[in-house]
Amino acid sequence: MRIRTVALLAGLAVAAAASPATAQVPPVAANGCLMCHGVQGQGANGIPAIMRVQSRAEFTTTMKLFAENKKPGTIMGRIARGYTDEDLAELAAWFGKP
Amino acid sequence: MTAKTPTVSRRRALIGAAGLAVLGAPAIARAQATAGRLVIVGGGFAGATAARASRERFPNVAVTLIEPESSFVTCPYGNLVLAGRDADLSRVTHRYDKLLARGVTKISQNAASIDPVAKTVRTAGGQTVPYDKLIVAPGIDIKWNAIKGYDEAASRVMPHAWKPSLQPVTALSERLKAMPDGGVFILSAPANPFRCPPGPYERASMVAEYLKANKPRSKVLILDAKDGFSKQPLFLAAWKQLYGDMVEWVGSDKEGRVVAVDPAAMTVETEFGKKHKGDVINIVPPQQAARIARESGLTGTGDWAAIDTRTFESKAVRDVFVIGDANAAPPMPKSGFVANSTAIRAATVAGAQMTGAAIPKAIYFNTCYSHVGKDYGISVAGVYRPNEDGSKIDEAPNSGGISAREATPDIRAGEATYADGWYQSITNYMFG
Ligand SMILES: Cc1cc2nc3c(=O)[nH]c(=O)nc-3n(C[C@H](O)[C@H](O)[C@H](O)COP(=O)(O)OP(=O)(O)OC[C@H]3O[C@@H](n4cnc5c(N)ncnc54)[C@H](O)[C@@H]3O)c2cc1C
16 A cells, blocks of 8 residues: 555656656656667667557566566566566556557 | 846857857757756766756756767777777767757867856856756766876877777777787776776677687787676686687786886786786776866865765765766766666756756666677676665665576577667667
8 A cells, every 4th residue: 555655656756757748758767678678668689679569467477577587588587676566567557558 | 946147258158259159059949948057068878868868858958068079989889899890980989960959059169167156167168158957977087197107198009998089999909900910918907996897808808709710829818906807707708618718817816907007118017016018908097087077076085976876966066966987876887878877867856956846766777788709798787776865876686687607609699689789779869
């Protein structure tokens, strides 16, 4: 419950930071992702596209599997373990299919 | 915090010849920008990122970038020129046009001084540029003579090639090409902290790749001021596998630390007087924050600027942020990715302070890929957060770290491919 309130507040803070013209600013947790997966999450040179590829639920599952070393990869396990559930929810909202 | 009318000195500067070239652009920026003026010194990984991040997030903040060069040459991927994979610097050279098209005003001069009371930056051409928030992102300077005899003249004989605007990597590749088969390439690596912890070892790898194909009787000798280095077990294993005995690393505990150079004799001297003769000598010298940061009181008596880890605001000077290699932000490395990540943070906080927007949480991120050989890449990654009072940075537990020690060839090949993807994406963010 508390965590959800915090997530909500964090979400509001992000929303507040964005004026109407900048509503497209990604959540803080996504900034690092974009420098590999491409500014639009479109993928780059073998790094897969992640923008609107999976549903939010699938995306969250994928990240959890990476974190638990249950999905093979070169680097995503090391990365996914650095993010909290709250971060993952924001990432899923940004990258997942609505 | 509304934009002030231009000061008299600024008007005068704008009328001067140096100001004419930028007259048109600031007029446009001023027209849309009402919330405040962000001035950024340095248009490298940190500064270029901050400029874009600010334009995207705060359209009514005016962004002025002070950067003398007309294009930016990245350090990352420069080492591939040594391997002979890239023939020239075209892949690593990026123009500012697209950043300018995002509404950034560029003043193509050096920043000469900062007046924190008047809140202005003075350029080398005499222009006075007022700011509400200032981001200082000038990168590094070489600490000349920290290794005895290693001054600017010596660096023309024994290149550092660690700061492209001062000396491009081609200064080294030319010497490597002229080296005879059977020659010795010496690389002297500095103590921590320095720009790009895995950089010297990627460089040694790319030199070995070239030598193995072209001058296979040659040697790469790394003399190190440290007794360990970034991704060490991965590099050591890969060198053995790819290059046999060609690459030798000598740590500080084995008298690896270079204390003096003799360019005329082409020798370097280590701690207890041993001299090594090289055919090509690459000194990666000790470094410090670039001059503008040091001379503006941002570094105190040290080599690097102290910052609040929550915001990257200077601990010494109000309304000034220091990002990129010029600050001290351990345990994060001085990397292009960290410069990028913390630049987004500084631009977000500065913009929020000027517009009254809420400041979101902070997360910092790093990945450094290294090319070790053909189809052989390795990486180190880290996710970081500031602590509560802004006094340090913590790495997220159980995360990050280096590539698996045991890995199939397709994993190593994959990382080499993904490294190219990273380079494309991050440079596209800054300059695309
Ligand atoms: C061989 C090598 C390989 C590397 N590989 C990687 C890698 O694979 N991945 C990675 O993440 N990092 C890598 N790095 C590290 C990366 O290059 C640096 O960490 C990064 O460039 C730091 O960014 P910065 O903006 O602080 O400095 P810089 O990128 O150096 O930019 C500083 C800018 O400020 C300008 N400037 C300086 N003084 C002034 C002044 N007074 N007024 C105006 N402008 C000024 C300069 O002209 C320059 O354009 C590598 C470095 C090296 C040397």
